[in-house]
Amino acid sequence: MTAEPVLAQILTGEFSEYGPTPSLGFNGSTPGPLLTVRQGDELSVTFENRTGEATSVHWHGIRITNRMDGVPGLTQEAVPDGGDFEYRFVAPDAGTFWYHSHSRSWEQVARGLYGPLIVQETAPPDVDADIVVIVDDWRLGENAEFIDDFDGMFHFAHGGRLGNYAKVIPSQSSVRRGDRIRLRLINTANARVFPVAVEGIDGKLVALDGMPLGRVEEVGTVTLAPAQRADIIADVVDDIEFSFWSGQDNYRLGLITVDGSNPSPRTSEIQRLPSNGIVAPSGEPDRRETLRMQGGAMGGRHPGEDIWSFNGVSDLPEKPWLKVDRGTAVQISLVNDTSFPHGIHLHGQHFFEIADGGSLGSLRDTSLVNARESRDILCVFDNPGKWLLHCHMLGHSATGMKTWVEVT
Ligand code: C2O
Ligand code: CU
Numbered sequence: 001m002t003a004e005p006v007l008a009q010i011l012t013g014e015f016s017e018y019g020p021t022p023s024l025g026f027n028g029s030t031p032g033p034l035l036t037v038r039q040g041d042e043l044s045v046t047f048e049n050r051t052g053e054a055t056s057v058h059w060h061g062i063r064i065t066n067r068m069d070g071v072p073g074l075t076q077e078a079v080p081d082g083g084d085f086e087y088r089f090v091a092p093d094a095g096t097f098w099y100h101s102h103s104r105s106w107e108q109v110a111r112g113l114y115g116p117l118i119v120q121e122t123a124p125p126d127v128d129a130d131i132v133v134i135v136d137d138w139r140l141g142e143n144a145e146f147i148d149d150f151d152g153m154f155h156f157a158h159g160g161r162l163g164n165y166a167k168v169i170p171s172q173s174s175v176r177r178g179d180r181i182r183l184r185l186i187n188t189a190n191a192r193v194f195p196v197a198v199e200g201i202d203g204k205l206v207a208l209d210g211m212p213l214g215r216v217e218e219v220g221t222v223t224l225a226p227a228q229r230a231d232i233i234a235d236v237v238d239d240i241e242f243s244f245w246s247g248q249d250n251y252r253l254g255l256i257t258v259d260g261s262n263p264s265p266r267t268s269e270i271q272r273l274p275s276n277g278i279v280a281p282s283g284e285p286d287r288r289e290t291l292r293m294q295g296g297a298m299g300g301r302h303p304g305e306d307i308w309s310f311n312g313v314s315d316l317p318e319k320p321w322l323k324v325d326r327g328t329a330v331q332i333s334l335v336n337d338t339s340f341p342h343g344i345h346l347h348g349q350h351f352f353e354i355a356d357g358g359s360l361g362s363l364r365d366t367s368l369v370n371a372r373e374s375r376d377i378l379c380v381f382d383n384p385g386k387w388l389l390h391c392h393m394l395g396h397s398a399t400g401m402k403t404w405v406e407v408t
Contacts, residue, residue: 001026001033003057003101003113004050011144011165013254018144023112024051024101031134031188032099032115034171039094039119045087047079051113054078057087058102059117060227061210061350061365064089066385069347070102073316074386074404078103093276093350094121095210096132096184096229106394107150110139110161110190116171118184119210121274125233128179128262132171133242135196135224135253136188137163150395157297157307159340160191160226160393168242168254175236177258178265183232183240187224191393193341193368195223196230196253199241203234204270211350211363212273225343225368227392233270236262280352280360281380285331289322291344293369293391295400298339306400308338308391314400321389321403324381328407334367335374342396343368346405348387351379366392381407 006025011018026032037043049055056078058070068089072078079085091097100114116132124130139161141147155161166189175181181201187194204216209229222230242253294302294309304314310321324330331354334344345366353361354376369375390402 001045002048002050003055005052006030006112008112010138010140012167015165021138021140021144021146024108025112026115030112031169034116034118034132035099036118036120037091039091039122042088042090047085047087049079049081049083052081053104054080055101055103055108055113056085057099059089059097059099061097062089063092063349063383066348066383066387069385071347071388072103074388091119093210094119095207095212095276096186096231097210098186098188100188106161106190106398109188109394110150111146114188116184116186123274125182125271125273126180126266127182127233129172129175129181130184131181131256132184132186134169134186134188135194136169137166137192139163140165156395156399160395162192163189166192166251166253170254170256172256174257174259175240176260176262177236177238178262179236180266181234181236183234185222185224185230185232187226187228189226191226191395193223193225193343194244195221197221197243198232200236200238201232201234201240202237203232205230206233206270206273207231208362209350209364209366211278212275213362214272216270216272223368225341225366225392226394227343227345227366228368235265278350278363281329281378285329285378287324287328287330289330290333290335292335292337293342293401294337296338296340299337304400308396308399308401310401310403313403316402316404320386320406322405324405324407326384326407327380327382329378329380331376331378333374333376334369336369336371339371341368341370342401343392344389345392346379346387346389348383348385349379349381351377353377381405383407
């Protein structure tokens with residue numbers, strides 16, 4: 001895969017008279033190519049950086065070998081412009097993942113340096129179409145160019161650099177009425193939390209952040225923080241319309257249109273996906289920790305040296321925030337003492353969100369914690385290495401909201 005400058009027709013529909021946007025992409029396009037690998041198989045990518053600046057690729061959500069995690073300064077050196085890197089790893093979990101730049105990511109991801117990564121089940125569910133649906137927003141100027149305010153203080157200190165144009169990019173533009181389809185929603189935006197409404201289907205939510213739900217759920221509005229994913233299996237009833245409530249109006253994100261009808265629609269019940277085999281620990285956790293999000297506009301004082309901090313420390317400390325032996329179960333209270341939502345992402349392992357009342361919720365790699373709220377998560381750290389823990393509102397991470405965990 002070659003990371004390079006590309007021209008992308010981001011503005012479409014009623015805005016398509018605007019020209020393409022100079023962007024960054026992989027192999028000539030943004031989003032980059034859909035990578036598909038079978039569960040348990042090894043993926044090998046010769047990565048070439050031709051962007052004009054240093055970069056690296058992170059394979060978001062994959063329980064990966066540490067040195068393939070793509071984090072400059074922690075797991076590898078950034079790949080210089082003109083340089084190469086050999087990424088090679090086994091994909092242990094079936095599900096919906098993605099890859100993106102992890103170098104100046106608040107700018108490079110916004111400029112288009114990301115793509116979808118699908119790990120297929122050994123026996124995939126029986127569907128007529130498997131469709132990736134990227135959900136993103138872009139901040140564009142009058143000539144469809146990126147507004148060059150990636151380092152804008154206002155964005156850093158508030159909710160992040162939100163786009164002024166949003167849409168879905170489905171991997172397939174039409175389906176038949178009566179088709180059973182799988183939709184893989186991926187929020188690739190830098191900062192925007194999308195409460196996505198999907199109309200025209202009758203189906204179930206079957207996975208979050210790549211991990212199958214223990215039991216299928218009604219779809220409803222799917223709230224996706226940056227980097228979060230949701231898999232839906234559903235039957236097509238009508239044109240599929242994606243929209244979200246922007247706070248002011250119902251913003252239309254795009255369509256997958258109905259073309260013809262399926263002569264033999266499936267009537268079987270929609271089943272849950274096979275589990276990836278991550279077992280929930282029983283009994284008391286081995287350790288309890290608290291991670292406080294602090295700072296930002298209207299956030300009050302904190303001792304960190306940058307805009308944001310975790311437990312009073314901005315940016316990567318020399319020593320890990322948490323050092324644990326492999327297999328340790330840690331319950332972490334994520335406490336949001338700020339005036340903005342944060343999507344907290346842990347590299348290298350998934351964790352359980354703990355529901356009110358203490359029961360284990362879904363497995364995630366990114367947890368959305370709204371302003372002034374908190375959430376407990378439970379993680380069995382079983383992947384050795386140095387793992388980043390950061391806000392996936394990428395400008396927040398850039399200005400302090402990040403730390404790391406060492407598993408030995
Ligand atoms: Cu998807 Cu450290 O990120
Ligand atoms: Cu944040």
